[in-house]
Amino acid sequence: YSPFCCDPSVCRKYGNSLQDRLDTLAFSGNDANLPTTPSEPPATPVRAADPTNQGNDDSQQHVGTSDPRPYSAWRRLFNISCRQYGLSGDGVAIFYALIRCLSPALQLVINPAPPGVGPIQGWTAEVNRIFDELSRSCSGVSDSLAQLSAQQSFSAILQKADESVCDFSMRFSDAAAELASYKGELVADDVLRTTYLKALSAPWRKVALDLLQRCNTFDDPVQGLAQRERLERAVAGPESQSNRPSRPPTPVTGSKSVVAKWGINVVDGSSVDPKPSDNEKSEDDVVANVTTTSSSRRRHRQQKHKPCYNMQRTGFCRFGDRCKYSHDPAILA
Numbered sequence: 001y002s003p004f005c006c007d008p009s010v011c012r013k014y015g016n017s018l019q020d021r022l023d024t025l026a027f028s029g030n031d032a033n034l035p036t037t038p039s040e041p042p043a044t045p046v047r048a049a050d051p052t053n054q055g056n057d058d059s060q061q062h063v064g065t066s067d068p069r070p071y072s073a074w075r076r077l078f079n080i081s082c083r084q085y086g087l088s089g090d091g092v093a094i095f096y097a098l099i100r101c102l103s104p105a106l107q108l109v110i111n112p113a114p115p116g117v118g119p120i121q122g123w124t125a126e127v128n129r130i131f132d133e134l135s136r137s138c139s140g141v142s143d144s145l146a147q148l149s150a151q152q153s154f155s156a157i158l159q160k161a162d163e164s165v166c167d168f169s170m171r172f173s174d175a176a177a178e179l180a181s182y183k184g185e186l187v188a189d190d191v192l193r194t195t196y197l198k199a200l201s202a203p204w205r206k207v208a209l210d211l212l213q214r215c216n217t218f219d220d221p222v223q224g225l226a227q228r229e230r231l232e233r234a235v236a237g238p239e240s241q242s243n244r245p246s247r248p249p250t251p252v253t254g255s256k257s258v259v260a261k262w263g264i265n266v267v268d269g270s271s272v273d274p275k276p277s278d279n280e281k282s283e284d285d286v287v288a289n290v291t292t293t294s295s296s297r298r299r300h301r302q303q304k305h306k307p308c309y310n311m312q313r314t315g316f317c318r319f320g321d322r323c324k325y326s327h328d329p330a331i332l333a
Contacts, residue, residue: 091123105181147182165225192218
């Protein structure tokens with residue numbers, strides 16, 4: 001009952017589409033049979049003579065690179081069928097008729113998208129896009145080469161650095177479905193698991209290897225990794241790592257105690273920072289040192305003009321020549 005069933009034996013016995021298979025099974029019971037008129041032969045439409053009988057039959061799918069007909073011949077037959085059934089100028093009808101003529105592999109590659117409710121120009125543009133994709137993908141490429149390309153793309157798939165597990169799993173499933181459509185059979189479960197583990201990044205590969213012993217199918221590790229990723233996001237929060245700065249801001253020095261932004265009492269920078277060398281002294285420090293030296297010299301000269309009171313009263317000074325006051329008799333008098 002799958003709409004994506006491509007088994008040739010099932011399609012020959014029950015029908016190509018899901019609707020055909022459902023109708024066949026519904027009318028095959030004893031209580032509901034197809035109405036038959038054995039006395040009268042079924043009416044058949046009169047058609048023009050056609051040696052190949054392909055120009056008026058639009059039910060044959062265009063399978064892309066494995067189609068024995070070239071794309072130009074198939075396009076001509078499709079246009080003739082559209083004119084015959086009155087579809088010319090109807091973009092919506094041409095779109096769905098074109099989709100019915102594409103194989104599952106081409107539908108995955110081209111990815112037809114109905115424009116939805118809107119003007120007819122959107123449907124016409126989508127039909128033109130599909131024809132352009134068909135002309136590029138089906139020109140001079142064999143089916144074996146396309147299958148080999150799909151196999152190589154599936155084997156070389158890798159998880160990106162900023163890609164989540166859910167997004168990578170969807171991309172991996174699309175690549176596996178494309179390979180299955182080219183091969184005509186599903187990819188083996190062990191091949192899916194091995195390729196998926198190889199394509200994961202190193203941190204997620206370790207988690208997947210831990211989950212692998214409890215998994216029976218390919219979907220089990222995928223679901224386990226998706227749940228683990230959602231749990232980590234819920235615990236960490238969306239803004240836990242994005243808004244936090246990499247290092248605390250540097251506090252402003254010059255006070256006895258500075259309360260930084262992170263709630264830490266920082267001691268004044270004058271007692272913590274090492275003493276700068278002579279080469280690292282600023283211009284203000286040099287000017288301050290020069291000013292201090294000039295003031296001390298001027299104060300020393302002023303003190304030399306004052307008399308030494310010990311020498312003036314007792315005639316003796318225990319400092320001698322090292323006394324900072326004057327021992328000049330003219331000043332002492």
